[in-house]
Structures are given as C-alpha cells and as structure tokens.
Amino acid sequence: MKKTVIFGALTAAGMAAGAAAAGTLDDVKARGTLNCGVATGLVGFATPDANGEWQGFDVAVCRAVAAAVLGDATAVEFVPTTGKTRFTALASGEIDMLARNTTWTFSRDVDLKFTFVGVNYYDGQGFMVPKDLGVSSAKDLDGATVCIQTGTTTELNLADFFRVNGISYDPVPIETNAEAQQQYLAGACDVYTTDASGLAATRAAFEAPNDHVLLPEIISKEPLGPLVRHGDNEWGDVVRWTLNALISAEELGITSANIAEMGAGTNNPEINRILGTEGTLGEMLGLDADWAMKAITAGGNYGEIFEKNIGESTPIGLARGLNAQWTDGGLLYSPPFR
Amino acid sequence: MTTMTDPPQESFRLSMLLNDTRYRSYTFQFIALLALVASIAYLMSNMFANLREQGLFLSWAFLGEPAGYDINQRLIEYDSQMTHWRATVVGVLNTLLVAFLACVTATVLGVIAGVLRLSNNWLVSKLMSAYVEAFRNVPVLIWIIIIFTVMTAVMPAPRAFRGDEPDATMLLNLFAFTNRGIYIPAPVLSAPLMGSAAMGWLLIVVGLVGSFFGARALGTWAAAKQEATGDRPKTWYITLAIWFVPLIVLLTIMGLTWNIPELKGFNFAGGLNIRGSLIALWFALAIYTGAFIAENVRAGIQAISKGQTEAAASLGLRSGRIMNLVVLPQALRVIIPPLISQYLNITKNSSLAIAVGYMDITGTLGGITLNQTGRAIECVLLLMLFYLTISLLISAVMNVYNNSVKLKER
Numbered sequence: 001m002k003k004t005v006i007f008g009a010l011t012a013a014g015m016a017a018g019a020a021a022a023g024t025l026d027d028v029k030a031r032g033t034l035n036c037g038v039a040t041g042l043v044g045f046a047t048p049d050a051n052g053e054w055q056g057f058d059v060a061v062c063r064a065v066a067a068a069v070l071g072d073a074t075a076v077e078f079v080p081t082t083g084k085t086r087f088t089a090l091a092s093g094e095i096d097m098l099a100r101n102t103t104w105t106f107s108r109d110v111d112l113k114f115t116f117v118g119v120n121y122y123d124g125q126g127f128m129v130p131k132d133l134g135v136s137s138a139k140d141l142d143g144a145t146v147c148i149q150t151g152t153t154t155e156l157n158l159a160d161f162f163r164v165n166g167i168s169y170d171p172v173p174i175e176t177n178a179e180a181q182q183q184y185l186a187g188a189c190d191v192y193t194t195d196a197s198g199l200a201a202t203r204a205a206f207e208a209p210n211d212h213v214l215l216p217e218i219i220s221k222e223p224l225g226p227l228v229r230h231g232d233n234e235w236g237d238v239v240r241w242t243l244n245a246l247i248s249a250e251e252l253g254i255t256s257a258n259i260a261e262m263g264a265g266t267n268n269p270e271i272n273r274i275l276g277t278e279g280t281l282g283e284m285l286g287l288d289a290d291w292a293m294k295a296i297t298a299g300g301n302y303g304e305i306f307e308k309n310i311g312e313s314t315p316i317g318l319a320r321g322l323n324a325q326w327t328d329g330g331l332l333y334s335p336p337f338r
Numbered sequence: 339m340t341t342m343t344d345p346p347q348e349s350f351r352l353s354m355l356l357n358d359t360r361y362r363s364y365t366f367q368f369i370a371l372l373a374l375v376a377s378i379a380y381l382m383s384n385m386f387a388n389l390r391e392q393g394l395f396l397s398w399a400f401l402g403e404p405a406g407y408d409i410n411q412r413l414i415e416y417d418s419q420m421t422h423w424r425a426t427v428v429g430v431l432n433t434l435l436v437a438f439l440a441c442v443t444a445t446v447l448g449v450i451a452g453v454l455r456l457s458n459n460w461l462v463s464k465l466m467s468a469y470v471e472a473f474r475n476v477p478v479l480i481w482i483i484i485i486f487t488v489m490t491a492v493m494p495a496p497r498a499f500r501g502d503e504p505d506a507t508m509l510l511n512l513f514a515f516t517n518r519g520i521y522i523p524a525p526v527l528s529a530p531l532m533g534s535a536a537m538g539w540l541l542i543v544v545g546l547v548g549s550f551f552g553a554r555a556l557g558t559w560a561a562a563k564q565e566a567t568g569d570r571p572k573t574w575y576i577t578l579a580i581w582f583v584p585l586i587v588l589l590t591i592m593g594l595t596w597n598i599p600e601l602k603g604f605n606f607a608g609g610l611n612i613r614g615s616l617i618a619l620w621f622a623l624a625i626y627t628g629a630f631i632a633e634n635v636r637a638g639i640q641a642i643s644k645g646q647t648e649a650a651a652s653l654g655l656r657s658g659r660i661m662n663l664v665v666l667p668q669a670l671r672v673i674i675p676p677l678i679s680q681y682l683n684i685t686k687n688s689s690l691a692i693a694v695g696y697m698d699i700t701g702t703l704g705g706i707t708l709n710q711t712g713r714a715i716e717c718v719l720l721l722m723l724f725y726l727t728i729s730l731l732i733s734a735v736m737n738v739y740n741n742s743v744k745l746k747e748r
Contacts, residue, residue: 108712112712155406155407159406159408163419171407174695187517190605
C-alpha cells in the first residue's frame with residue numbers, strides 16, 4: 001500500500017512539473033476557470049461582499065480576463081494572497097495571474113522573473129495621521145512610530161525617505177491591512193503608510209474618516225498592475241491586451257451601455273477591430289473574435305470600473321488624477337489596436 | 339576408516355538476504371534507504387529543473403546586498419544600508435533573546451505551578467490545575483495575539499501622557515506603560531573602561547561570573563570546615579561582599595547614570611523600551627510552555643516514592659526542605675529530559691513572532707528579506723539550517739546538564 005502512495009505522489013509531482021511547462025492559456029481553457037491572485041481584503045480593490053462575491057478594482061481585471069478567455073466573467077477562482085505569499089503563489093503556478101496592488105519594480109520584473117503587463121493604477125506612497133496630532137507634513141514626523149505592511153516596496157521607500165530627510169522613525173511591521181488598521185486606530189502607531197489609494201480605501205472603512213488626514217507628500221512612484229510569469233509570452237499578451245482593451249474602450253467611448261450597438265459594427269475601424277467585427281485580432285491571441293467585447297461587457301470599460309469601485313462617488317472617493325486618459329491629461333495610454 | 343568432517347561451513351547465498359532472519363532486516367532497511375535517497379534526489383532534481391525553466395538558480399549573493407529596510411528592535415548596530423546578512427543576524431539575536439527570556443520564565447513558572455499543584459491546600463492546587471489546563475489546551479498563537487491585543491487596547495497611547503491634565507501618568511516618574519511597550523530607566527556607563535560601553539558591560543558580566551565562583555568557593559570552604567570541626571563559620575556577610583563590592587566598585591569607576599524615559603515628540607525618548615511585541619511573545623511562550631513544564635515537574639515529583647517524603651519527615655524536616663533537599667533532586671532525572679523538548683518548543687514557537695510584528699529571524703530573513711529578494715528557497719533553507727543548529731545546540735547543552743544530575747550509581 002505504501003508503495004502505491006509514494007508512486008502516486010511522485011506521479012502527481014511529475015505531472016505538476018509538466019503542467020508548468022505547458023502554455024498557461026491552454027491550461028486555463030482546459031480547466032475552465034482562471035486562478036487569479038488578489039489581496040486578502042482591501043475595500044474597493046479586492047474584497048468579498050456580503051454574498052461572498054469578490055468585488056473591486058483589481059477583481060474587475062481578473063473578471064475581464066476570465067471573460068475574454070472563457071467567455072464567463074464568473075469563472076474565476078480568487079486566491080487571496082498576502083504581501084508575503086503573492087510571488088511564491090505566482091511563481092509556483094498556483095495562480096495564473098496576479099492582480100493585487102503590486103508595484104512594478106526592476107527587481108520584480110528582472111530578478112524575480114515576472115512580466116508586468118501594464119499599469120491599472122498609478123499610485124504613490126502616502127502617510128495618514130490622526131488629525132489631532134497636528135502634523136501637516138511628513139517631514140515633521142521625526143521620532144514617530146510608523147505602521148507599515150511588511151514585505152512591500154513601501155517598507156523600502158519609507159526607510160529611504162526618512163534617511164534622505166535625516167529624521168528618525170520607529171517601524172512597526174504588520175502583516176495585513178486589517179491588522180495595520182487596528183493598530184493605527186488603537187494608537188499603537190502615530191502614522192500609517194502605504195500606497196495613497198490603499199490609505200484612502202482604509203480610511204473609508206473607519207467610523208470617523210474625517211478625524212484622519214492624508215499628508216500631502218507622496219514619496220514614491222507606485223505603478224500598480226497585473227503580472228504574470230516570465231517565459232509565457234502568449235499568456236502575457238492575453239492579459240496585457242485585455243487590460244489595454246478596457247483602457248482603449250474608455251478612450252473610444254465604448255461603454256457597457258452601448259457595446260451591443262457598437263458590436264454590430266461602426267464606422268470607426270479601431271472600434272471594429274477591438275470588438276472583432278473587422279480583422280483577426282482575437283484569432284492572433286488564440287481567442288474568439290469577440291474576446292474584447294466579452295471583457296468589456298464583464299464590468300464596463302476602465303472608467304466605468306474605476307467609478308464603480310474607487311471613484312469619487314464611492315466611499316473611497318479617489319479622483320482620477322494621474323489615472324485619467326492621456327486625452328484628459330492623465331497617464332493612461334493604450335497602444336493602438338492594429 | 340572414519341573421516342571426521344567439520345560441520346559444513348555455511349556459505350552465504352544471495353537468497354539468505356530474504357530468507358534468513360539475520361539478514362532480512364538489513365535488506366529491507368537498505369531498500370528503504372535507497373528509496374528515500376532516490377525520492378529526495380528526484381524532488382531535488384525536479385526543483386532544479388523547475389528553477390532552471392524559470393531562469394532562476396540558487397544563489398546566496400543577495401545576502402551581501404543592502405537590505406534597505408529598518409528593524410525596530412536591534413541588539414547590535416543596524417541601519418537600512420547594511421546587508422541582508424546583517425539583518426539576518428539582528429533577527430537571530432532577537433530570536434535568541436526571546437527564547438532565552440521565555441525559557442527562564444517558563445521554567446520558574448512551571449516549577450512553581452508543578453509543585454503547587456500537588457499542594458495539600460485545595461484552593462491552591464485547584465487554581466494551578468486550572469492554569470495548567472487552560473494554557474496547555476489553547477494554541478500558543480492565540481495566547482500571543484490575546485496578550486498583544488489586550489496590551490494595545492488597554493494601555494494608553496503615548497499621547498495620553500501629554501498635556502497639563504494627562505489621562506495617564508508615569509509610575510514614580512520612572513516607568514511608562516504604553517501600548518507601544520514599557521519604557522524603563524536605562525543604565526548608562528558614562529566613562530566605560532576599555533573604550534566602548536559594550537566592553538564595559540562585558541567587564542561587569544565577567545565580574546559577576548567571578549563573584550559567582552568566589553561565592554561558590556567560599557561555600558565549599560565552609561562545608562569543609564563544617565566537616566572537620568562541626569561548626570559552620572558565618573559566611574553570609576562575606577558572600578554579600580563578594581557579590582556586591584566588585585560590582586559597586588566597577589559601576590562607580592565607570593560612572594553609572596540612569597537615562598530616564600521622558601515624553602518627547604511623538605514618543606517617549608530615552609530609557610529602555612521593552613516593546614509590546616516582545617512582551618506579548620515572551621509572556622505567551624512562557625505561560626504556555628510553563629503549563630507543560632508544570633506537568634513534567636508534577637510527574638517527576640510523583641515518580642518519587644512516598645516513602646522518601648515520609649522518611650524525611652520522620653527525621654523532622656519541614657515540608658519545604660523535604661521538597662528542596664530530598665524530592666526535587668531525585669525528581670530532576672525524570673523532569674530534565676522532557677524539559678529539553680520544552681526548551682526546543684519555545685525556540686521553535688518563537689517563530690510565531692510575525693503575528694505581532696516582532697522581528698525575529700522568521701521576520702527578517704524569512705519575511706522581509708525573502709519578500710524583497712524573492713529568494714524563497716535560499717531563505718527557507720537558511721532558516722531550516724538555523725533552527726536545526728539552535729535546536730541541536732540546546733539539546734546538547736541540556737544533555738550535558740542531564741548527565742550531571744543523573745542518579746550516580748556506584
């Protein structure tokens with residue numbers, strides 16, 4: 001009996017090793033679900049709602065990819081990952097892609113062998129303090145106790161910022177956003193620092209959000225975007241162009257309301273190419289002709305996703321800012337679909 | 339003619355490997371060993387193949403690169419520009435610190451609780467049973483989080499100490515209990531001998547060790563005198579002098595002053611900050627493991643036959659002395675071996691530090707370094723090597739001690 005177990009385990013290990021070598025796109029199609037790594041719970045970006053359905057800005061990217069590949073926006077297996085587990089989960093093949101407030105950095109791209117397919121949120125690291133502390137600038141924080149999520153780029157930026165300004169601080173390393181929130185509210189740290197969008201999302205969940213202020217300093221560039229493993233370029237292309245389709249859709253005025261109408265054909269060739277009524281872009285990706293149409297239908301275009309999850313009408317209340325289309329003075333710029 | 343032949347020399351045949359009970363067990367062990375080696379080799383080659391496929395390979399070069407992150411509790415000098423290796427060492431020292439503190443506290447707690455659980459006083463023995471059962475049967479992680487959460491929620495934040503009518507005040511103007519930890523006065527050597535303060539403290543430790551041996555020599559001398567003459571000379575004032583005179587002289591020469599914590603800016607400044615995370619981890623490990631040690635002590639005491647106690651009592655010894663002189667020394671040989679495992683457990687359980695953000699080795703090497711460099715396999719291998727080394731060392735040292743207290747049979 002024991003032998004059987006051992007051989008079984010060996011076979012399973014061998015098969016897992018083989019699977020990693022095959023194309024992720026084929027794996028996802030064969031499996032029928034997309035394994036998508038998300039945050040363990042960050043309001044607005046990735047959090048399960050009252051019904052246990054994952055909702056959020058990052059979640060919408062997963063759903064769009066699932067819709068493009070499988071034609072079903074709900075065919076996603078969400079895998080919550082912490083700052084510590086996310087890269088191992090992706091490298092080991094436990095997830096097919098990671099959409100989780102992850103900063104695109106040199107070492108992650110080059111040394112950790114991941115491919116960032118684009119940027120879905122241009123962010124920067126900020127500080128949140130209680131209003132009654134009377135602090136108006138991050139440079140006044142000499143000697144403060146700072147809560148920080150461990151294992152993130154913010155941890156390194158924080159050390160650099162205080163070093164450059166010649167002031168000292170006392171770091172309190174925290175594993176998850178929820179713990180950081182609890183420590184910060186109990187006064188165990190004076191300051192909470194993370195990406196400004198994360199701070200806004202965290203503050204929105206407070207009982208009295210107005211008792212806390214975000215300091216004006218943004219101390220780093222944090223381009224957040226989805227990523228996949230190096231070496232599987234076909235799969236990288238699928239995720240990259242799904243994200244680009246969402247961004248282009250907003251630029252070209254394709255919305256979830258008018259997409260059915262536009263899908264019938266318009267006099268704009270680029271819209272026609274995206275929506276699959278002209279050209280063979282879908283076929284080139286190894287997908288159906290209407291892949292982008294399905295992706296956009298899943299949650300709307302980039303602007304719609306933004307407004308619905310983190311925009312100014314939501315409790316998180318983020319302005320578009322840098323994340324506006326390039327035509328509106330922002331940084332969002334999708335390469336052309338041709 | 340008779341021919342005497344020797345009984346036929348049994349020659350070794352291959353089939354005996356299976357049929358002969360003398361060899362059979364070796365055969366199977368050998369096969370099992372081969373299978374084990376083969377499966378480990380397979381897993382390793384699988385790992386290397388997968389790594390190669392992703393363009394990665396094992397490399398420890400990252401240990402020499404600047405870490406880039408800060409650590410709040412450091413026993414040696416460290417800043418964010420130092421290497422990952424230095425950060426690892428800081429983590430190792432933090433692990434050893436909390437493990438040492440918890441081992442000492444758990445032993446004291448455990449011995450007291452174990453002895454008291456056998457007390458004739460109903461209330462005391464029941465209280466101790468309640469302690470043992472409550473702490474033994476709830477996971478240590480839960481205790482760590484409970485203590486930490488209670489500390490953060492119950493103790494005042496430093497800003498409560500501020501203002502003319504503060505919500506909280508310092509104890510005796512020396513100690514501040516906050517939700518970031520406890521601030522106590524720190525001893526400072528203003529004129530340390532041999533250069534640095536660290537050398538000064540080392541000198542004091544050396545002095546204390548000298549005092550220990552001096553006091554022991556005095557005790558031996560007194561015992562010898564008692565053997566010879568029947569009179570035990572009064573030595574307590576000499577013992578006191580041996581302990582305190584060198585210490586006071588050393589401290590005075592080196593100019594001992596106290597650095598009192600005071601509220602400054604956002605936090606208390608000065609003094610010694612015992613962090614909330616250290617306290618939570620230390621206490622949780624100590625009371626949790628203390629409950630196990632209490633059971634070991636109880637088992638050890640109960641293993642000593644009641645006749646020993648009765649014989650000692652018939653000599654007129656009081657119960658405290660019976661415990662100290664007769665029962666506990668014999669019980670040690672039962673208590674020590676499981677005590678070793680408890681020390682190992684404390685050391686290994688200290689890796690739960692990450693739950694409260696205590697920067698032990700799992701937090702630095704296995705946490706932030708792993709994350710920043712992405713070198714998961716290398717970091718985990720190093721972690722395993724570290725815990726293995728420490729565990730084997732503790733085990734070796736404790737076994738030496740165990741041999742020294744074993745019953746000597748002549």
